[in-house]
Amino acid sequence: MNMTNAAADPGGDAGTGDARQYVTFYVQNEMFAVPLAEVQEIIRMPEIVGVPKSPPSLQGLANLRGTVLSVTSLRRIFHFPDVPHDDSTRVVVIDQGAPVGFVVDRMAAVVTVDADRIEPAEAIGATIDTDLLRGMIKGVEGHAMIMILDPARLLSTEKPKGRRKGTSRVAAGSAGSRGTEEERLSDELQLVSFEVAGQEYALGIESVQEIVQVPDNVSRIPCTDAHVLGVMTLRNRLLPLVSLRAMFNLPDREIDERSKIVVVPLDEANSVGIVMDTVREVLRVRKDTVDPLPGMLGDGQGEIRSICRLNGGRRLVSILSADQLFRHDAVRSAVAVASGREESMAEATEGGRAAAVADEEEQFVVFRLGNEEYGAPIESVNEIVRVPEVLTRVPKTAAFIEGVVNLRGSVLPVIDQRRRFDLPELERNDRQRIMVFTINGVRTGFIVDSVLEVLKIARGTIRPTPSLSDEQARLIGRVANLESSKRMILLLDVGNLLDAAEMTAVVEAVH
Numbered sequence: 001m002n003m004t005n006a007a008a009d010p011g012g013d014a015g016t017g018d019a020r021q022y023v024t025f026y027v028q029n030e031m032f033a034v035p036l037a038e039v040q041e042i043i044r045m046p047e048i049v050g051v052p053k054s055p056p057s058l059q060g061l062a063n064l065r066g067t068v069l070s071v072t073s074l075r076r077i078f079h080f081p082d083v084p085h086d087d088s089t090r091v092v093v094i095d096q097g098a099p100v101g102f103v104v105d106r107m108a109a110v111v112t113v114d115a116d117r118i119e120p121a122e123a124i125g126a127t128i129d130t131d132l133l134r135g136m137i138k139g140v141e142g143h144a145m146i147m148i149l150d151p152a153r154l155l156s157t158e159k160p161k162g163r164r165k166g167t168s169r170v171a172a173g174s175a176g177s178r179g180t181e182e183e184r185l186s187d188e189l190q191l192v193s194f195e196v197a198g199q200e201y202a203l204g205i206e207s208v209q210e211i212v213q214v215p216d217n218v219s220r221i222p223c224t225d226a227h228v229l230g231v232m233t234l235r236n237r238l239l240p241l242v243s244l245r246a247m248f249n250l251p252d253r254e255i256d257e258r259s260k261i262v263v264v265p266l267d268e269a270n271s272v273g274i275v276m277d278t279v280r281e282v283l284r285v286r287k288d289t290v291d292p293l294p295g296m297l298g299d300g301q302g303e304i305r306s307i308c309r310l311n312g313g314r315r316l317v318s319i320l321s322a323d324q325l326f327r328h329d330a331v332r333s334a335v336a337v338a339s340g341r342e343e344s345m346a347e348a349t350e351g352g353r354a355a356a357v358a359d360e361e362e363q364f365v366v367f368r369l370g371n372e373e374y375g376a377p378i379e380s381v382n383e384i385v386r387v388p389e390v391l392t393r394v395p396k397t398a399a400f401i402e403g404v405v406n407l408r409g410s411v412l413p414v415i416d417q418r419r420r421f422d423l424p425e426l427e428r429n430d431r432q433r434i435m436v437f438t439i440n441g442v443r444t445g446f447i448v449d450s451v452l453e454v455l456k457i458a459r460g461t462i463r464p465t466p467s468l469s470d471e472q473a474r475l476i477g478r479v480a481n482l483e484s485s486k487r488m489i490l491l492l493d494v495g496n497l498l499d500a501a502e503m504t505a506v507v508e509a510v511h
């Protein structure tokens with residue numbers, strides 16, 4: 001219902017005397033009104049995206065023809081009980097500089113009221129806080145009184161929701177049980193598995209720096225071997241790319257959206273990206289399931305180091321040696337070329353910055369928590385790992401810290417992001433992942449329900465998130481409104497995931 005048409009309702013009498021027009025509606029059994037001039041439109045209940053750390057009255061965000069609309073429940077503001085939405089439920093959209101929606105039980109009418117029938121809010125008593133009212137309409141269309149709401153005051157009623165304070169808890173296991181867990185972990189290998197030409201390969205997780213998407217454009221390097229695909233820019237450094245298919249003399253195949261680049265460090269200064277058909281998963285396997293390479297296939301000193309037997313031997317994974325894999329002269333040559341090109345890039349820094357500003361896309365790792373999708377800037381994601389079966393609890397740590405894990409020799413504190421966002425607890429499952437970020441110099445893991453994809457998002461679809469609370473504004477400052485795919489992705493400010501007190505608690509957990 002567009003209120004431009006409603007204003008022309010023949011039943012209205014806006015043109016006579018000092019009469020005023022109001023849109024009226026019901027919440028619970030009470031009738032309320034807002035000035036017609038402030039109503040942008042009235043819509044049915046849209047699909048809602050919930051926003052963590054927002055006021056309890058907020059139902060979430062919705063897409064209003066490409067605009068992000070915050071939707072607030074009047075029932076919650078008035079402390080009425082929630083009821084299921086039905087065909088009568090409507091959202092009254094008010095223009096407050098940006099559109100704001102208020103959920104009402106059902107619409108009544110557009111009424112025309114003479115000024116002498118309006119009493120100031122201070123003159124009456126009601127079940128509703130009179131601070132939220134502009135006044136009362138007396139004796140209109142059979143109603144003893146209709147409360148006139150002040151939309152601006154409605155939006156300022158909710159105080160920012162306080163962050164849960166950390167409380168101490170005792171570790172679930174004793175020192176002895178922790179020792180047993182460490183022994184078990186020392187008897188296991190962690191591998192990143194991937195597929196090339198239908199065969200499954202793996203690298204030790206300690207050899208994998210990160211996993212990234214294949215960019216649209218790869219710069220070719222002349223006079224290099226065929227298995228060197230070229231170079232790409234990764235966080236302002238040039239990364240040479242090699243094809244494992246070509247190195248293993250496997251049939252060529254076009255790179256597609258499933259292809260991934262596994263970034264492997266050569267030394268402290270240089271890395272190489274290996275293009276795989278697809279990355280499968282992070283495996284934790286017992287060392288007794290790993291056998292030396294059969295003699296007829298080599299001595300284990302080449303690219304393939306050993307074979308891992310899974311599912312009773314029905315699944316065989318070839319474990320690669322990163323050191324041997326990249327002793328090829330062509331790869332070293334590619335690294336040298338990349339280093340030379342970086343010097344040219346440094347000379348063109350100003351041009352590069354201008355190009356970055358002109359870039360119309362941003363790249364995010366999209367993950368799910370509850371029913372909502374979130375995005376973290378890809379450059380902020382250190383790595384993504386599976387959630388171990390058991391997290392080591394640390395005595396006397398803050399309640400929001402789930403535990404710690406040994407990640408390639410380093411102690412990583414792990415936080416359950418559901419708990420941080422006040423979402424219901426979820427049983428551990430195979431889809432959950434730990435996303436590792438560096439916040440104020442401290443590597444910290446956050447458990448999410450699942451990691452969905454790496455997504456390039458046009459900057460034109462990114463908007464500021466309506467400021468719903470101070471904490472929400474700090475955590476989720478932007479939202480991507482992907483109208484064509486009917487998705488709304490909440491974009492995190494990773495640097496603000498933990499406040500100063502929580503950072504102190506995280507540092508204490510690892511020391």
